[in-house]
Amino acid sequence: MRLTDDEKAMLDGAEGRAVAAAMDLLVRYGNALGAERLCETRNVAGTTTQPSPAKTALFEEGGWAKAFAVISLDCDDDIDMPQMKVPTCQLQHGFGDEALGIMPYGKRNIEIQADAESFYSEKGVNVLATCTPYQVGNLPTYGEHIAWMESSAVVFANSVLGARTNCEGGASTGSASITGRIPCWGNHLVENRYGTHLLESSLRMTGFQDWGMFGYFVGDVVQEARPVMVGDLGQPDLADLKHFGAAAASSGGVEMFHIPGRTPDAPTLEAAFGGRSLPDAVHYGERERREIYESLNAIGDTEEVDFVLIGCPHASLEQIQVVARLLDGRRLASGTELWVMTPRALRTVADRNGWTATIERAGGRVLTDSCPAMSRVAPVGTKVFATDSAKQAHYLPAILGIEAWFGTTEECVSAAVTGRWRGSLAPAEVVR
Ligand code: F3S
Numbered sequence: 001m002r003l004t005d006d007e008k009a010m011l012d013g014a015e016g017r018a019v020a021a022a023m024d025l026l027v028r029y030g031n032a033l034g035a036e037r038l039c040e041t042r043n044v045a046g047t048t049t050q051p052s053p054a055k056t057a058l059f060e061e062g063g064w065a066k067a068f069a070v071i072s073l074d075c076d077d078d079i080d081m082p083q084m085k086v087p088t089c090q091l092q093h094g095f096g097d098e099a100l101g102i103m104p105y106g107k108r109n110i111e112i113q114a115d116a117e118s119f120y121s122e123k124g125v126n127v128l129a130t131c132t133p134y135q136v137g138n139l140p141t142y143g144e145h146i147a148w149m150e151s152s153a154v155v156f157a158n159s160v161l162g163a164r165t166n167c168e169g170g171a172s173t174g175s176a177s178i179t180g181r182i183p184c185w186g187n188h189l190v191e192n193r194y195g196t197h198l199l200e201s202s203l204r205m206t207g208f209q210d211w212g213m214f215g216y217f218v219g220d221v222v223q224e225a226r227p228v229m230v231g232d233l234g235q236p237d238l239a240d241l242k243h244f245g246a247a248a249a250s251s252g253g254v255e256m257f258h259i260p261g262r263t264p265d266a267p268t269l270e271a272a273f274g275g276r277s278l279p280d281a282v283h284y285g286e287r288e289r290r291e292i293y294e295s296l297n298a299i300g301d302t303e304e305v306d307f308v309l310i311g312c313p314h315a316s317l318e319q320i321q322v323v324a325r326l327l328d329g330r331r332l333a334s335g336t337e338l339w340v341m342t343p344r345a346l347r348t349v350a351d352r353n354g355w356t357a358t359i360e361r362a363g364g365r366v367l368t369d370s371c372p373a374m375s376r377v378a379p380v381g382t383k384v385f386a387t388d389s390a391k392q393a394h395y396l397p398a399i400l401g402i403e404a405w406f407g408t409t410e411e412c413v414s415a416a417v418t419g420r421w422r423g424s425l426a427p428a429e430v431v432r
Contacts, residue, residue: 050116242316
């Protein structure tokens, strides 16, 4: 890999041992990937403050600097932990104090999390604590090279914002945060961003659940390739594209998609494919939509619902408002819990608007920082849960060994109020 003079100096220790170790890691990583150079980045999103068992053990042995050295720099030396060199934010992490008494989540976890948070925020990490940093002020610009983790955030950043990132890991984001560099390969290069598969829908999407099902279908078809969706799909909003990408990154490993005329790298169908000839289209219609719906509900069997989860990826303000409106003046069924997961910054707005109070009056909760899949936790005794998120329906049953129902937000809230699942697939809006 070719390095600039500045990068060679970092590698040679001009900015200290931690930066030298980070540069060494990035060079090894880049060489393994066949990258020819590093890109400069001023936007890193990682999971530095999230204690894992390995990180916690290292912290107890030698503090957070030790944990950072081993996990983020692949370095066993004692190092002085430097300040973040470029803006770096924390993605989702564990639950905070609000978890106490409402879920089987250890106090020690919360204390360690708080300790990590205070250490790393002093080092310059911006603790957004969400899988949707783009909802709370981290909005990379078109063409900007960034270094992000979290599959749903990566696909959103590449496809909807037109920023450029691969799906990074804890080590590469840690090293990027103190060097401002990341290997320039994959989605950073224009030639790797063109569409590979054409998906043609004969249905108009009627809400984010529909977009989620479509995304789940697309991810299953293309796996890690780059789909281009055409048809009279309707105008997607933020929640629609958030759910579409998250679902496509769950059933497959999609990091980049195009919707000609809607997403920034695809002003036209031809541009989406970089002028190359178009592949044969894969069709998405009523039959495919029903099959996806049935597969997302395949492990739902028991009608009694213990737990309803809204907000995967973390809910937007509009989603919280919808839940508040649906719950206004109602009460959750005894023995049923409803959690809305959202970034803490949006929760503040929801508090101010009275939506949190409305949800809490009904017996629900608006929670932040984490989610059941990430923290592997649900209300005590949960056997059956319902969600409006294709991604959460995909992951949570396997993680917690529980049954899942997937449906609309209205159906989920209704299940929380009645304690029973009564969902069904609404007719599709066929456009041709
Ligand atoms: Fe976010 Fe958890 Fe879903 S981290 S994308 S709410 S699995």
